[in-house]
Amino acid sequence: MSLEKIKAGIRDVPDFPHPGIMFKDLTTVFKNGNDLQEIASMLYDKYKETGLTKIVGIESRGFITGPILAEKLGVGFVPVRKKGKLPADTIEESYSKEYGVDIIQIHKDALNADDVVLLHDDLLATGGTMKAAYNLVKKFGVKTVYVNCLVELDFLKGRDTLEEANEVYSLIHF
Numbered sequence: 001m002s003l004e005k006i007k008a009g010i011r012d013v014p015d016f017p018h019p020g021i022m023f024k025d026l027t028t029v030f031k032n033g034n035d036l037q038e039i040a041s042m043l044y045d046k047y048k049e050t051g052l053t054k055i056v057g058i059e060s061r062g063f064i065t066g067p068i069l070a071e072k073l074g075v076g077f078v079p080v081r082k083k084g085k086l087p088a089d090t091i092e093e094s095y096s097k098e099y100g101v102d103i104i105q106i107h108k109d110a111l112n113a114d115d116v117v118l119l120h121d122d123l124l125a126t127g128g129t130m131k132a133a134y135n136l137v138k139k140f141g142v143k144t145v146y147v148n149c150l151v152e153l154d155f156l157k158g159r160d161t162l163e164e165a166n167e168v169y170s171l172i173h174f
């Protein structure tokens with residue numbers, strides 16, 4: 001029920017950042033404390049029994065709810081950042097997304113083979129970003145990778161790129 005309310009609160013911004021893109025703006029949800037608590041609590045219930053050891057959040061919007069959930073679960077938070085932002089040695093992947101191309105990086109010492117990882121972002125569109133992040137995480141030899149987004153744009157079929165993941169779970173679908 002409250003997920004429907006949260007969904008209704010997401011702002012559509014036409015033609016951002018490029019003509020033809022309907023941007024799903026979650027700042028209208030994040031500014032509401034009750035909505036933020038509701039999201040954190042639903043994700044906590046979903047992942048509390050999975051044995052997660054790390055949440056890997058994707059810059060920049062995965063840095064909003066990722067650390068909130070990490071704190072609630074008592075696990076670590078690892079940033080995946082756009083190229084040139086992380087200070088120590090990194091590995092990287094290039095990718096295409098709904099509105100452009102990019103390169104993401106993760107620190108070489110961020111994870112190890114014993115980690116159980118939740119890859120987290122605000123939104124799954126074509127899946128280009130999440131698949132690139134998945135490829136990075138797999139390079140550490142981790143056995144389990146869960147994928148979570150707050151919002152999934154079903155018509156772009158991003159989850160089809162993530163069939164190898166243990167599970168792809170989104171709270172809200174358009």
Ligand SMILES: O=P(O)(O)OC[C@H]1O[C@H](OP(=O)(O)OP(=O)(O)O)[C@H](O)[C@@H]1O
Nearest residue numbers: 059060061097098124125126127128129
């Ligand atoms: O599924 P895809 O087609 O790859 O698109 C999804 C990605 O696009 C957005 O990030 P963006 O690159 O705009 O970066 P930002 O969060 O820093 O604004 C969004 O937060 C996802 O990370």
Ligand SMILES: Nc1ncnc2[nH]cnc12
Nearest residue numbers: 022023024025098123125
């Ligand atoms: N339509 C969209 N709205 C918000 N973020 C996005 N990232 C990729 N496509 C997006």
